[in-house]
Amino acid sequence: NAGVTQTPKFRVLKTGQSMTLLCAQDMNHEYMYWYRQDPGMGLRLIHYSVGEGTTAKGEVPDGYNVSRLKKQNFLLGLESAAPSQTSVYFCASSNRDWVHEQYFGPGTRLTVT
Amino acid sequence: KQEVTQIPAALSVPEGENLVLNCSFTDSAIYNLQWFRQDPGKGLTSLLLIQSSQREQTSGRLNASLDKSSGRSTLYIAASQPGDSATYLCALLRAGNMLTFGGGTRLMVKP
Numbered sequence: 001n002a003g004v005t006q007t008p009k010f011r012v013l014k015t016g017q018s019m020t021l022l023c024a025q026d027m028n029h030e031y032m033y034w035y036r037q038d039p040g041m042g043l044r045l046i047h048y049s050v051g052e053g054t055t056a057k058g059e060v061p062d063g064y065n066v067s068r069l070k071k072q073n074f075l076l077g078l079e080s081a082a083p084s085q086t087s088v089y090f091c092a093s094s095n096r097d098w099v100h101e102q103y104f105g106p107g108t109r110l111t112v113t
Numbered sequence: 114k115q116e117v118t119q120i121p122a123a124l125s126v127p128e129g130e131n132l133v134l135n136c137s138f139t140d141s142a143i144y145n146l147q148w149f150r151q152d153p154g155k156g157l158t159s160l161l162l163i164q165s166s167q168r169e170q171t172s173g174r175l176n177a178s179l180d181k182s183s184g185r186s187t188l189y190i191a192a193s194q195p196g197d198s199a200t201y202l203c204a205l206l207r208a209g210n211m212l213t214f215g216g217g218t219r220l221m222v223k224p
Contacts, residue, residue, distance in 0.1 A: 042216050
């Protein structure tokens with residue numbers, strides 16, 4: 001049982017390039033989330049999904065798109081990367097029960113030059 | 114807007130001490146509160162989760178309490194060890210599946 005995994009672990013992009021971060025969970029969780037963590041700003045929610053085929057905006061959604069084509073996967077896309085998107089990105093998942101405990105992946109460190 | 118504050122931002126204690134980490138929040142309309150641990154360069158590990166109807170949760174040397182009326186939660190660590198050195202984050206789950214995090218307390222336990 002791997003829990004929540006993220007691919008890649010590290011990436012360096014040039015301004016204007018695009019990329020997709022992949023999150024996978026093997027716990028059959030309904031809900032999945034993407035956060036970014038920045039020094040002095042803490043963790044902030046980018047987008048989330050409450051089920052296959054559904055997505056919703058979080059606190060800081062601008063510049064990102066997401067897709068949830070399969071229940072176990074949640075993709076975060078950057079269409080035109082900007083230096084302000086340099087951050088550590090975390091994916092999380094939780095069950096659709098009354099507990100809603102969130103489980104986090106190991107993170108992806110992204111640098112945009 | 115929900116604001117979550119953790120004090121102190123950093124704490125250094127000798128091994129064996131009992132310690133308390135604080136988390137305060139402005140909006141008591143929460144579903145639950147989670148305490149996480151984050152090691153440098155790593156992801157978040159869930160330590161304890163307290164439902165809004167509960168007052169405390171315990172796991173080993175850790176005890177977390179929740180007082181919604183005063184907007185406070187505490188994480189108590191008994192008999193601290195060097196392996197407890199990490200950043201501790203509290204996070205509140207509110208309507209709309211929004212988990213709002215505090216800024217964290219960076220703990221160092223010296224041997």
